[in-house]
Amino acid sequence: MTENIIDLKQITVDFKDGENRVKAVNDVDLQVEKGDIYGIVGYSGAGKSTLVRVVNLLQKPTAGKVIVNNQELLKLNPVDLRKARTKIGMIFQHFNLMKSRTILGNVEYPLLKTKLTKKQREEKATELLKLVGLASRKDDYPRQLSGGQKQRVAIARALANNPDILISDEATSALDPKTTLSILNLLKRLNRELGLTIVLITHEMQAVKEICNHVAVMQKGKIVERGNIEAIFSTPQKPLTQEFINVATNVGPAVEKVVKNPSFKALTQNQQLVQLNFIGKSTEEPIISTLAKQFGVDGNILFANVEQLHDETLGFMILVLTGQEERIKQAITFLQENQVRVKLLNQAVESEANG
Numbered sequence: 001m002t003e004n005i006i007d008l009k010q011i012t013v014d015f016k017d018g019e020n021r022v023k024a025v026n027d028v029d030l031q032v033e034k035g036d037i038y039g040i041v042g043y044s045g046a047g048k049s050t051l052v053r054v055v056n057l058l059q060k061p062t063a064g065k066v067i068v069n070n071q072e073l074l075k076l077n078p079v080d081l082r083k084a085r086t087k088i089g090m091i092f093q094h095f096n097l098m099k100s101r102t103i104l105g106n107v108e109y110p111l112l113k114t115k116l117t118k119k120q121r122e123e124k125a126t127e128l129l130k131l132v133g134l135a136s137r138k139d140d141y142p143r144q145l146s147g148g149q150k151q152r153v154a155i156a157r158a159l160a161n162n163p164d165i166l167i168s169d170e171a172t173s174a175l176d177p178k179t180t181l182s183i184l185n186l187l188k189r190l191n192r193e194l195g196l197t198i199v200l201i202t203h204e205m206q207a208v209k210e211i212c213n214h215v216a217v218m219q220k221g222k223i224v225e226r227g228n229i230e231a232i233f234s235t236p237q238k239p240l241t242q243e244f245i246n247v248a249t250n251v252g253p254a255v256e257k258v259v260k261n262p263s264f265k266a267l268t269q270n271q272q273l274v275q276l277n278f279i280g281k282s283t284e285e286p287i288i289s290t291l292a293k294q295f296g297v298d299g300n301i302l303f304a305n306v307e308q309l310h311d312e313t314l315g316f317m318i319l320v321l322t323g324q325e326e327r328i329k330q331a332i333t334f335l336q337e338n339q340v341r342v343k344l345l346n347q348a349v350e351s352e353a354n355g
């Protein structure tokens with residue numbers, strides 16, 4: 001049986017903003033299973049940071065229950081709450097390292113409040129630096145490191161008290177794509193090797209795609225959609241989720257380009273511009289040749305992308321279908337019957353052409 005390591009129930013967080021009240025989080029439930037890498041995606045101001053700060057009570061909710069590791073945090077006394085909090089590590093966009101301390105000193109810092117001796121602290125910090133691949137830099141200072149290296153130090157520091165949960169709040173947002181990927185891969189390895197549960201807050205679905213098994217999409221203080229990563233990527237329900245996925249799979253920019261392309265301005269009745277999304281087995285079928293053979297409909301590929309998500313293959317394509325109008329309709333029905341999601345784009349082209 002799976003176990004929820006984080007269980008947020010009906011969480012609301014209100015802020016006073018001058019005369020106004022801002023509902024940063026509005027009646028949100030969130031369950032994260034032990035061992036999950038759970039992504040929370042949303043644009044700036046959606047309430048992601050506020051929601052996850054509730055997990056360790058850095059932010060006290062206005063209403064709701066916070067259950068972490070089967071403990072109801074709002075009911076704990078200060079000593080037990082402090083103990084519970086040490087089991088929740090956190091990393092941030094700007095690393096928050098102490099400039100005047102060495103790398104080792106930074107990682108050792110959370111251990112100063114423990115009963116460990118100086119020697120034990122140094123051993124533990126060195127071991128953690130080894131884990132993130134930075135043992136050789138232990139005597140350097142943060143200013144001597146690159147952004148990616150600084151984030152590795154921050155990760156080592158967040159692991160000092162052997163947490164069960166690591167919260168990553170836009171931890172890769174200030175990094176270039178290659179460094180981002182290396183940090184995400186490190187998080188994935190820590191999840192696997194240490195059994196660490198990770199909550200990843202981000203405004204980029206690409207990051208979620210790399211490592212998460214679950215994702216929730218937030219908008220205006222609410223979770224508008226959630227699910228396992230394959231389901232969300234293959235059958236997103238809400239326009240906002242679709243928008244994030246279109247960007248992550250490059251389909252969005254491709255559609256925009258195609259729709260604006262003057263050569264598609266005058267599509268005839270015998271042409272249909274379509275976007276296809278397909279999952280699993282249907283990615284292996286020779287779709288285009290089937291359309292030609294079975295329906296006499298030609299498919300001209302304008303864009304194609306295949307994404308591997310864990311064990312699932314997802315395909316994204318933009319095509320111009322050319323053939324008799326009725327046959328095109330039949331071909332589209334055939335695609336839909338074969339688990340291919342079809343979006344017709346002719347109207348988008350027309351509205352673009354009409355300004």
Ligand SMILES: Nc1ncnc2c1ncn2[C@@H]1O[C@H](COP(=O)(O)OP(=O)(O)OP(=O)(O)O)[C@@H](O)[C@H]1O
Nearest residue numbers: 015016017022024043044045046047048049050051
């Ligand atoms: N301490 C605060 N006082 C007043 N309003 C706040 C406070 N913290 C957050 N807010 C407001 O709550 C809303 C949600 O903010 P939050 O930082 O949680 O969003 P976010 O999705 O994490 O976005 P970002 O990535 O920009 O931080 C915003 O409207 C923000 O202005």
